[in-house]
Amino acid sequence: MGVTLTKAARTAFEITNELFIAVGSGIWGIAILANHGLKHNRFFGTSIIVSLTIASLLFAFRTNELCMPDRKKFIVITGCDSGLGFSLALHASEMGFSVLAGCLNLESEGACILASHQKQGLICFKLDVTQNQSIENAMQFIHDVLTEDKNNELWCVINNAGVMIFGEFEWLTNNLIQQQINVNLLGTMQVTKAISPLLRKHKSRLINVVSHCALATLPGLAVYGATKAGIYAFSDGIRVELAKYGVRVVSFVPGSFPFQSNIMLKQHDHSEEMRSAFTSEQEKFYGIYFKKYNSYLCAISAMIKQPGKIYMKDLYENFENALIAQHPKALYIVEPMRYKYYHFFFKYSPYFIRDYLVNKFIMMPAFERPEDYTEYDLY
Incomplete structure (x- = not known):
């Protein structure tokens, strides 16, 4: 057994050493190794080394x-x-692209700010990704803009519209669950389906905004994470489907910027909807914990500023690469070093360690069982 292991280790070392030499020496290294291998009747090993070397050099x-x-x-x-x-709309416009910015409400403060940049090639249009008629109207608008000039080109479509609602799954009303599914997952699919003919015609690229929750769903975001994981899986599938038509599909995971986005702006309203749907048993069991939980979240949402450009250097560096690289990567992840460490351990730790780290990562208020709670006869 020991002899076998020693021989295997020696063979592995020789292959690694030859590969290192070949890569370092380039074409001459490949030629020398190929000649040496053929002389000593090592056709199989030489073929592997040459193939790996060429692949390494090409990469x-x-x-x-x-x-x-x-x-x-x-x-x-x-x-x-x-x-x-x-x-992203502002940044793409600053880069020199023309931007068609879909807004749910054209009278919103953000939409008005974007509309003021029309001279910089930024045009707003109304789009509700949950309404078929709104999507149809938007597609007609996009088609009309593109056909105004024969040189106009649809360069990229970015599916970004999303809703994130914090709350343990049992708390979420059917309305809040459906809202996230309709906007995040079905909205992305419906917009993609409607605009696919234009994507194929212009050989455009498609960027789907995913989330860190697609890679490691956090407690309190089970539904949101499920929708984002769905988008990630959807992107994987259509990336292969659309590649043969010249369309590149990218999954884009932006970093965390809770204080620079209003994605949690309606958390108070959402918590009120959850609370109003509680049964008497849930009210008794969750009352104190629910209050602490949402007080914490509402304090964060109260710190959110009015619409403004997110300041995050890595975000825009990755976005630009996804947008203008001739051969963009399939997945871009923007994350601080803290996220990298946590996600590494989330992926490779046993579940009891992973779940402990998840709770440390999200840092939500701890559950306290009410002292006067008695079990209810639920059925």
């Missing part, structure tokens, strides 16, 4: 040229009233 020296922005290149973004969509 190391591949070029990823950038496509230059142009006002004739149009970017469609959903959910631009505030937060990430608002910021």
